Amino acid sequence: MRYTGVTSRGIITPIFREGDDIVPIIRDSILAASKEEGFALHDRDVVGVTEAVVARTQGNYATVDQISADVRRKLGGRDMGIVFPILSRNRFAIVLRAIANACDKLYIQFSYPTDEVGNGLVSMDAVDANRIDPYADSFDEKGFRALFGQATKHRFTGVDYIEYYKSFGKHIEIIFSNDPKYILNYTKNVINCDIHTRARTRRILKDAGAERIYSLDQIMTESVDGSGYNEKYGLLGSNKATEERVKLFPRDCDVFVTRLQKELLDATGKHMEVMVYGDGGFKDPVGGIWELADPVVSPGFTEGLVGTPNELKMKYFADNELKDLSGQALADAMRQRIREKDSNLVGNMQSEGTTPRQLTDLLGSLCDLTSGSGDRGTPVVLISGYFTNYATD
Numbered sequence: 001m002r003y004t005g006v007t008s009r010g011i012i013t014p015i016f017r018e019g020d021d022i023v024p025i026i027r028d029s030i031l032a033a034s035k036e037e038g039f040a041l042h043d044r045d046v047v048g049v050t051e052a053v054v055a056r057t058q059g060n061y062a063t064v065d066q067i068s069a070d071v072r073r074k075l076g077g078r079d080m081g082i083v084f085p086i087l088s089r090n091r092f093a094i095v096l097r098a099i100a101n102a103c104d105k106l107y108i109q110f111s112y113p114t115d116e117v118g119n120g121l122v123s124m125d126a127v128d129a130n131r132i133d134p135y136a137d138s139f140d141e142k143g144f145r146a147l148f149g150q151a152t153k154h155r156f157t158g159v160d161y162i163e164y165y166k167s168f169g170k171h172i173e174i175i176f177s178n179d180p181k182y183i184l185n186y187t188k189n190v191i192n193c194d195i196h197t198r199a200r201t202r203r204i205l206k207d208a209g210a211e212r213i214y215s216l217d218q219i220m221t222e223s224v225d226g227s228g229y230n231e232k233y234g235l236l237g238s239n240k241a242t243e244e245r246v247k248l249f250p251r252d253c254d255v256f257v258t259r260l261q262k263e264l265l266d267a268t269g270k271h272m273e274v275m276v277y278g279d280g281g282f283k284d285p286v287g288g289i290w291e292l293a294d295p296v297v298s299p300g301f302t303e304g305l306v307g308t309p310n311e312l313k314m315k316y317f318a319d320n321e322l323k324d325l326s327g328q329a330l331a332d333a334m335r336q337r338i339r340e341k342d343s344n345l346v347g348n349m350q351s352e353g354t355t356p357r358q359l360t361d362l363l364g365s366l367c368d369l370t371s372g373s374g375d376r377g378t379p380v381v382l383i384s385g386y387f388t389n390y391a392t393d
Helices: 022-037 051-058 064-075 093-101 124-129 141-148 161-166 180-185 198-207 253-268 314-319 327-339 359-371
Strands: 007-011 046-050 061-063 079-083 105-110 172-176 189-192 212-215 245-247 273-277 380-384
Touching: 007 022, 007 359, 022 046, 022 051, 022 253, 022 380, 046 051, 046 253, 046 359, 051 245, 051 253, 051 273, 061 064, 064 093, 064 189, 064 212, 079 093, 079 180, 093 105, 093 161, 093 245, 105 161, 105 180, 141 172, 161 172, 180 189, 180 198, 189 198, 198 212, 253 273, 273 359, 314 327, 359 380
Parallel strands: 046 273, 079 105, 079 189, 105 172, 189 212
Antiparallel strands: 007 380, 046 380, 061 245
16 A cells, blocks of 8 residues: 655756766666665656756857847847846846847837736836826836836845846836837837747737847747757747856757656666656745746656646545545545546546646646755656556555
8 A cells, every 4th residue: 555645856966067968877866866765766757857957968058149149130230129028137137138239229128017927027006006007008217217216126136127127238228018019119120028928929019010020939049150059949948157158948858858768768667757847837926926937847758748637636526425435435435436537537527626737837847846946956856656646556
Protein backbone atom coordinates (compact mmCIF):
# COMPACT_ATOMS: atom_id res chain seq x y z
CA MET A 1 0.00 0.00 0.00
CA ARG A 2 1.23 3.48 -0.85
CA TYR A 3 1.46 6.12 1.87
CA THR A 4 2.55 9.09 -0.26
CA GLY A 5 1.38 10.70 -3.46
CA VAL A 6 3.23 13.26 -5.55
CA THR A 7 6.84 13.91 -4.52
CA SER A 8 8.92 16.74 -6.01
CA ARG A 9 12.68 16.75 -5.44
CA GLY A 10 15.23 19.34 -6.45
CA ILE A 11 18.29 17.57 -7.84
CA ILE A 12 21.61 19.20 -7.04
CA THR A 13 23.90 19.31 -10.07
CA PRO A 14 27.28 20.74 -10.97
CA ILE A 15 27.27 24.38 -12.08
CA PHE A 16 26.72 24.32 -15.82
CA ARG A 17 28.85 26.35 -18.18
CA GLU A 18 28.57 27.32 -21.83
CA GLY A 19 29.46 24.36 -24.05
CA ASP A 20 28.73 21.64 -21.46
CA ASP A 21 26.97 18.50 -22.68
CA ILE A 22 24.32 18.54 -20.00
CA VAL A 23 22.46 15.33 -20.89
CA PRO A 24 24.97 12.91 -19.30
CA ILE A 25 25.55 15.32 -16.40
CA ILE A 26 21.83 15.46 -15.61
CA ARG A 27 21.48 11.68 -16.00
CA ASP A 28 24.37 11.02 -13.62
CA SER A 29 23.11 13.60 -11.10
CA ILE A 30 19.71 11.87 -10.93
CA LEU A 31 21.32 8.43 -10.59
CA ALA A 32 23.65 9.67 -7.83
CA ALA A 33 20.80 11.31 -5.90
CA SER A 34 18.70 8.14 -6.14
CA LYS A 35 21.56 5.95 -4.91
CA GLU A 36 22.87 8.18 -2.14
CA GLU A 37 19.48 9.25 -0.74
CA GLY A 38 17.75 5.91 -1.21
CA PHE A 39 14.74 6.73 -3.36
CA ALA A 40 13.55 4.68 -6.32
CA LEU A 41 13.04 5.79 -9.89
CA HIS A 42 9.83 4.86 -11.70
CA ASP A 43 8.17 4.75 -15.09
CA ARG A 44 6.41 8.06 -15.72
CA ASP A 45 8.54 10.01 -13.29
CA VAL A 46 8.91 13.51 -14.67
CA VAL A 47 12.31 15.18 -15.04
CA GLY A 48 12.16 18.96 -15.37
CA VAL A 49 15.19 20.95 -16.49
CA THR A 50 15.18 24.72 -16.15
CA GLU A 51 15.38 26.58 -19.45
CA ALA A 52 18.24 28.69 -18.09
CA VAL A 53 20.78 25.86 -18.08
CA VAL A 54 19.68 24.62 -21.49
CA ALA A 55 20.11 28.07 -23.03
CA ARG A 56 23.33 28.78 -21.13
CA THR A 57 25.05 25.58 -22.24
CA GLN A 58 23.89 26.26 -25.81
CA GLY A 59 25.59 29.66 -25.64
CA ASN A 60 22.31 31.24 -26.65
CA TYR A 61 23.17 34.86 -25.89
CA ALA A 62 22.77 38.18 -27.69
CA THR A 63 24.56 41.45 -26.97
CA VAL A 64 23.13 44.96 -26.91
CA ASP A 65 24.90 45.73 -30.19
CA GLN A 66 23.59 42.59 -31.88
CA ILE A 67 20.01 43.32 -30.84
CA SER A 68 20.38 46.94 -31.94
CA ALA A 69 21.59 45.81 -35.35
CA ASP A 70 18.56 43.56 -35.83
CA VAL A 71 16.14 46.27 -34.68
CA ARG A 72 17.78 48.83 -36.96
CA ARG A 73 17.64 46.45 -39.93
CA LYS A 74 13.96 45.72 -39.42
CA LEU A 75 12.64 49.15 -38.42
CA GLY A 76 15.01 51.43 -40.25
CA GLY A 77 16.77 53.20 -37.40
CA ARG A 78 14.38 56.17 -37.50
CA ASP A 79 11.82 57.22 -34.94
CA MET A 80 10.02 54.27 -33.43
CA GLY A 81 7.77 53.32 -30.56
CA ILE A 82 7.38 50.39 -28.22
CA VAL A 83 4.08 49.45 -26.64
CA PHE A 84 3.32 47.52 -23.47
CA PRO A 85 6.80 46.72 -22.13
CA ILE A 86 6.85 44.86 -18.83
CA LEU A 87 8.39 46.67 -15.88
CA SER A 88 11.51 44.65 -15.20
CA ARG A 89 15.21 45.32 -14.81
CA ASN A 90 15.96 41.64 -15.40
CA ARG A 91 13.57 40.96 -18.25
CA PHE A 92 13.48 44.17 -20.25
CA ALA A 93 16.10 46.77 -19.34
CA ILE A 94 18.89 45.42 -21.57
CA VAL A 95 16.44 44.94 -24.44
CA LEU A 96 15.25 48.53 -23.98
CA ARG A 97 18.80 49.84 -24.10
CA ALA A 98 19.38 47.97 -27.36
CA ILE A 99 16.20 49.36 -28.91
CA ALA A 100 17.00 52.88 -27.71
CA ASN A 101 20.44 52.63 -29.30
CA ALA A 102 18.86 51.69 -32.63
CA CYS A 103 16.79 54.83 -33.26
CA ASP A 104 16.87 58.60 -33.24
CA LYS A 105 13.63 59.02 -31.27
CA LEU A 106 11.87 56.45 -29.07
CA TYR A 107 8.36 56.61 -27.66
CA ILE A 108 7.55 54.18 -24.85
CA GLN A 109 3.88 53.47 -24.29
CA PHE A 110 3.14 52.01 -20.86
CA SER A 111 -0.06 50.22 -20.02
CA TYR A 112 -1.56 51.27 -16.69
CA PRO A 113 -2.31 50.77 -13.82
CA THR A 114 -0.12 47.65 -14.28
CA ASP A 115 1.94 46.01 -16.95
CA GLU A 116 0.83 42.76 -18.58
CA VAL A 117 2.14 40.54 -15.78
CA GLY A 118 0.79 42.64 -12.93
CA ASN A 119 3.67 44.91 -11.97
CA GLY A 120 1.98 48.04 -10.67
CA LEU A 121 2.73 51.47 -12.12
CA VAL A 122 0.03 53.18 -10.06
CA SER A 123 -2.62 51.73 -7.78
CA MET A 124 -6.15 51.02 -8.93
CA ASP A 125 -7.36 53.05 -5.96
CA ALA A 126 -5.51 56.08 -7.35
CA VAL A 127 -7.07 55.48 -10.77
CA ASP A 128 -10.53 55.34 -9.20
CA ALA A 129 -9.90 58.42 -7.06
CA ASN A 130 -9.02 60.41 -10.20
CA ARG A 131 -12.09 59.06 -12.02
CA ILE A 132 -9.91 57.68 -14.78
CA ASP A 133 -11.12 55.03 -17.20
CA PRO A 134 -7.98 53.04 -18.10
CA TYR A 135 -9.76 51.54 -21.11
CA ALA A 136 -10.46 54.96 -22.62
CA ASP A 137 -8.09 57.58 -21.21
CA SER A 138 -4.59 58.16 -22.58
CA PHE A 139 -1.90 60.57 -21.38
CA ASP A 140 1.48 62.06 -22.10
CA GLU A 141 3.91 62.10 -19.19
CA LYS A 142 3.00 65.60 -18.08
CA GLY A 143 -0.68 64.71 -17.89
CA PHE A 144 0.02 61.44 -16.11
CA ARG A 145 2.24 63.13 -13.53
CA ALA A 146 -0.39 65.82 -12.96
CA LEU A 147 -2.78 63.07 -11.87
CA PHE A 148 -0.52 60.67 -10.02
CA GLY A 149 2.51 62.74 -9.06
CA GLN A 150 5.62 60.76 -8.12
CA ALA A 151 3.67 57.84 -6.61
CA THR A 152 4.87 55.50 -9.33
CA LYS A 153 7.45 53.39 -7.52
CA HIS A 154 7.13 49.61 -7.72
CA ARG A 155 5.90 48.34 -4.35
CA PHE A 156 8.51 45.56 -4.14
CA THR A 157 11.57 46.88 -6.00
CA GLY A 158 11.17 50.56 -5.11
CA VAL A 159 12.03 51.46 -8.71
CA ASP A 160 10.22 54.25 -10.56
CA TYR A 161 10.10 52.60 -13.97
CA ILE A 162 9.08 55.80 -15.73
CA GLU A 163 12.29 57.48 -14.66
CA TYR A 164 14.35 54.31 -15.04
CA TYR A 165 13.24 53.64 -18.62
CA LYS A 166 13.75 57.31 -19.53
CA SER A 167 17.33 57.05 -18.29
CA PHE A 168 18.30 55.00 -21.36
CA GLY A 169 18.42 58.10 -23.53
CA LYS A 170 17.48 61.76 -23.80
CA HIS A 171 15.59 60.93 -26.99
CA ILE A 172 13.02 58.86 -25.06
CA GLU A 173 9.47 60.10 -24.49
CA ILE A 174 6.92 58.32 -22.27
CA ILE A 175 3.19 58.02 -22.93
CA PHE A 176 0.42 56.03 -21.24
CA SER A 177 -2.47 54.15 -22.81
CA ASN A 178 -4.06 50.72 -22.92
CA ASP A 179 -5.05 51.30 -26.54
CA PRO A 180 -2.30 49.98 -28.83
CA LYS A 181 -3.30 52.46 -31.54
CA TYR A 182 -2.38 55.45 -29.37
CA ILE A 183 1.29 55.04 -30.27
CA LEU A 184 0.44 55.78 -33.91
CA ASN A 185 -0.16 59.42 -32.97
CA TYR A 186 3.61 59.60 -32.47
CA THR A 187 5.18 57.08 -34.86
CA LYS A 188 4.18 54.44 -37.41
CA ASN A 189 7.16 52.17 -36.62
CA VAL A 190 6.37 50.00 -33.63
CA ILE A 191 7.66 47.07 -31.61
CA ASN A 192 4.91 45.60 -29.46
CA CYS A 193 6.52 44.14 -26.37
CA ASP A 194 3.60 42.32 -24.76
CA ILE A 195 3.99 38.60 -24.28
CA HIS A 196 0.72 36.67 -24.22
CA THR A 197 -1.42 39.24 -26.07
CA ARG A 198 1.15 39.97 -28.77
CA ALA A 199 -0.77 38.54 -31.73
CA ARG A 200 -3.84 40.67 -30.98
CA THR A 201 -1.77 43.81 -30.42
CA ARG A 202 0.13 43.29 -33.65
CA ARG A 203 -3.14 42.79 -35.57
CA ILE A 204 -4.68 45.97 -34.11
CA LEU A 205 -1.61 48.02 -35.00
CA LYS A 206 -1.45 46.60 -38.50
CA ASP A 207 -5.13 47.29 -39.13
CA ALA A 208 -4.72 50.83 -37.77
CA GLY A 209 -1.99 51.71 -40.23
CA ALA A 210 1.36 50.93 -38.64
CA GLU A 211 4.02 50.97 -41.37
CA ARG A 212 6.51 48.69 -39.69
CA ILE A 213 5.32 46.47 -36.88
CA TYR A 214 7.28 43.76 -35.12
CA SER A 215 6.76 41.83 -31.90
CA LEU A 216 9.60 40.78 -29.64
CA ASP A 217 9.21 37.24 -30.97
CA GLN A 218 10.21 38.62 -34.40
CA ILE A 219 13.49 40.15 -33.18
CA MET A 220 16.61 37.94 -32.96
CA THR A 221 15.01 35.05 -34.81
CA GLU A 222 18.29 34.41 -36.61
CA SER A 223 21.93 34.96 -35.75
CA VAL A 224 23.29 38.49 -36.03
CA ASP A 225 27.09 38.77 -36.20
CA GLY A 226 27.49 35.40 -34.47
CA SER A 227 24.82 35.92 -31.81
CA GLY A 228 22.47 33.36 -30.40
CA TYR A 229 18.89 33.36 -31.63
CA ASN A 230 15.49 31.73 -31.21
CA GLU A 231 13.52 31.07 -34.39
CA LYS A 232 10.19 30.72 -32.57
CA TYR A 233 10.35 33.20 -29.69
CA GLY A 234 13.02 35.73 -30.63
CA LEU A 235 13.59 38.01 -27.63
CA LEU A 236 10.63 36.67 -25.68
CA GLY A 237 11.79 34.73 -22.64
CA SER A 238 15.14 36.52 -22.58
CA ASN A 239 16.64 37.88 -19.39
CA LYS A 240 19.72 39.71 -18.26
CA ALA A 241 23.02 37.82 -18.31
CA THR A 242 25.45 40.75 -17.96
CA GLU A 243 25.19 44.50 -18.45
CA GLU A 244 25.91 43.95 -22.14
CA ARG A 245 23.99 40.83 -23.13
CA VAL A 246 20.87 38.78 -22.54
CA LYS A 247 20.32 35.05 -22.40
CA LEU A 248 17.68 34.04 -24.91
CA PHE A 249 15.05 31.32 -24.48
CA PRO A 250 16.59 27.93 -25.39
CA ARG A 251 16.18 26.42 -28.83
CA ASP A 252 15.95 22.79 -30.03
CA CYS A 253 14.26 21.76 -26.79
CA ASP A 254 12.43 18.86 -28.44
CA VAL A 255 15.76 17.35 -29.44
CA PHE A 256 17.11 17.81 -25.91
CA VAL A 257 14.17 16.21 -24.06
CA THR A 258 14.06 13.23 -26.44
CA ARG A 259 17.77 12.57 -25.97
CA LEU A 260 17.61 12.88 -22.17
CA GLN A 261 14.61 10.55 -22.04
CA LYS A 262 16.55 7.91 -24.00
CA GLU A 263 19.66 8.30 -21.83
CA LEU A 264 17.58 7.81 -18.68
CA LEU A 265 15.82 4.77 -20.17
CA ASP A 266 19.13 3.18 -21.13
CA ALA A 267 20.60 3.83 -17.67
CA THR A 268 17.60 2.89 -15.51
CA GLY A 269 15.18 0.84 -17.59
CA LYS A 270 12.49 3.39 -16.67
CA HIS A 271 10.50 5.33 -19.23
CA MET A 272 10.48 8.81 -17.73
CA GLU A 273 8.96 11.98 -19.13
CA VAL A 274 11.18 15.02 -19.62
CA MET A 275 10.39 18.70 -19.96
CA VAL A 276 12.18 22.03 -20.10
CA TYR A 277 10.51 24.59 -17.85
CA GLY A 278 10.71 28.34 -17.36
CA ASP A 279 8.38 30.54 -15.34
CA GLY A 280 5.49 28.86 -13.61
CA GLY A 281 1.94 29.87 -14.47
CA PHE A 282 0.77 31.29 -11.13
CA LYS A 283 -0.13 34.64 -9.62
CA ASP A 284 0.91 36.31 -6.37
CA PRO A 285 -2.36 37.13 -4.58
CA VAL A 286 -0.79 39.97 -2.54
CA GLY A 287 1.18 41.88 -5.15
CA GLY A 288 -0.99 40.77 -8.09
CA ILE A 289 2.09 39.80 -10.11
CA TRP A 290 1.69 36.95 -12.55
CA GLU A 291 4.89 34.90 -12.64
CA LEU A 292 4.69 33.95 -16.31
CA ALA A 293 6.94 36.43 -18.13
CA ASP A 294 8.11 33.67 -20.49
CA PRO A 295 6.09 33.07 -23.66
CA VAL A 296 5.25 29.52 -22.46
CA VAL A 297 5.84 27.53 -19.30
CA SER A 298 7.52 24.73 -21.23
CA PRO A 299 9.24 25.18 -24.61
CA GLY A 300 9.84 21.44 -25.01
CA PHE A 301 8.52 18.18 -23.54
CA THR A 302 8.14 14.49 -24.34
CA GLU A 303 4.93 13.02 -25.76
CA GLY A 304 3.66 11.64 -22.45
CA LEU A 305 3.12 15.17 -21.16
CA VAL A 306 0.65 16.22 -23.85
CA GLY A 307 -2.85 16.94 -22.60
CA THR A 308 -4.71 17.91 -19.43
CA PRO A 309 -5.50 16.05 -16.20
CA ASN A 310 -8.51 13.71 -16.17
CA GLU A 311 -9.41 13.61 -12.51
CA LEU A 312 -12.52 13.01 -10.46
CA LYS A 313 -13.30 15.38 -7.59
CA MET A 314 -13.22 13.03 -4.60
CA LYS A 315 -15.09 15.37 -2.29
CA TYR A 316 -17.93 15.55 -4.84
CA PHE A 317 -18.53 11.83 -4.40
CA ALA A 318 -17.90 11.91 -0.65
CA ASP A 319 -20.54 14.63 -0.21
CA ASN A 320 -23.08 13.19 -2.66
CA GLU A 321 -23.26 9.64 -3.99
CA LEU A 322 -21.12 8.10 -1.24
CA LYS A 323 -22.25 10.31 1.64
CA ASP A 324 -23.70 7.39 3.65
CA LEU A 325 -20.43 5.42 3.63
CA SER A 326 -17.43 5.73 5.90
CA GLY A 327 -14.18 4.01 6.77
CA GLN A 328 -12.99 1.15 4.57
CA ALA A 329 -16.33 0.91 2.75
CA LEU A 330 -15.99 4.55 1.66
CA ALA A 331 -12.36 4.02 0.62
CA ASP A 332 -13.20 0.93 -1.44
CA ALA A 333 -16.17 2.62 -3.13
CA MET A 334 -14.10 5.71 -3.95
CA ARG A 335 -11.34 3.61 -5.51
CA GLN A 336 -13.92 1.79 -7.61
CA ARG A 337 -15.39 5.07 -8.88
CA ILE A 338 -11.91 6.23 -9.89
CA ARG A 339 -11.19 2.96 -11.75
CA GLU A 340 -14.47 3.31 -13.65
CA LYS A 341 -14.15 6.99 -14.59
CA ASP A 342 -14.56 8.04 -18.21
CA SER A 343 -11.46 8.63 -20.28
CA ASN A 344 -12.62 12.22 -20.89
CA LEU A 345 -14.36 14.09 -18.08
CA VAL A 346 -14.64 17.46 -19.81
CA GLY A 347 -18.01 18.97 -18.93
CA ASN A 348 -18.77 16.26 -16.36
CA MET A 349 -19.83 17.43 -12.89
CA GLN A 350 -17.67 14.65 -11.45
CA SER A 351 -14.58 16.70 -12.37
CA GLU A 352 -15.91 20.08 -11.20
CA GLY A 353 -13.26 21.94 -9.22
CA THR A 354 -10.29 20.10 -10.68
CA THR A 355 -7.62 22.14 -12.46
CA PRO A 356 -8.33 22.46 -16.21
CA ARG A 357 -4.82 23.32 -17.38
CA GLN A 358 -2.18 21.72 -19.57
CA LEU A 359 -0.09 19.10 -17.81
CA THR A 360 3.08 20.99 -18.74
CA ASP A 361 1.75 24.20 -17.17
CA LEU A 362 0.95 22.43 -13.92
CA LEU A 363 4.18 20.44 -13.83
CA GLY A 364 6.27 23.44 -14.89
CA SER A 365 4.79 25.51 -12.07
CA LEU A 366 5.64 22.75 -9.59
CA CYS A 367 9.18 22.60 -10.98
CA ASP A 368 9.60 26.37 -10.76
CA LEU A 369 8.43 26.45 -7.13
CA THR A 370 10.67 23.50 -6.24
CA SER A 371 13.84 24.78 -7.87
CA GLY A 372 13.41 28.42 -6.90
CA SER A 373 15.22 31.20 -8.74
CA GLY A 374 18.15 31.87 -6.43
CA ASP A 375 20.82 29.78 -4.76
CA ARG A 376 19.28 26.34 -4.16
CA GLY A 377 21.50 24.77 -6.81
CA THR A 378 18.74 22.49 -8.11
CA PRO A 379 18.14 23.29 -11.78
CA VAL A 380 16.78 19.78 -12.29
CA VAL A 381 13.57 18.59 -10.62
CA LEU A 382 12.40 14.99 -10.28
CA ILE A 383 8.65 14.51 -9.79
CA SER A 384 7.38 11.07 -8.78
CA GLY A 385 3.80 9.90 -8.47
CA TYR A 386 2.21 12.66 -10.52
CA PHE A 387 0.22 10.20 -12.62
CA THR A 388 -0.95 8.06 -9.71
CA ASN A 389 -4.29 8.46 -7.96
CA TYR A 390 -6.15 7.14 -4.92
CA ALA A 391 -6.87 3.87 -6.72
CA THR A 392 -3.27 3.19 -7.76
CA ASP A 393 -1.78 0.18 -5.99
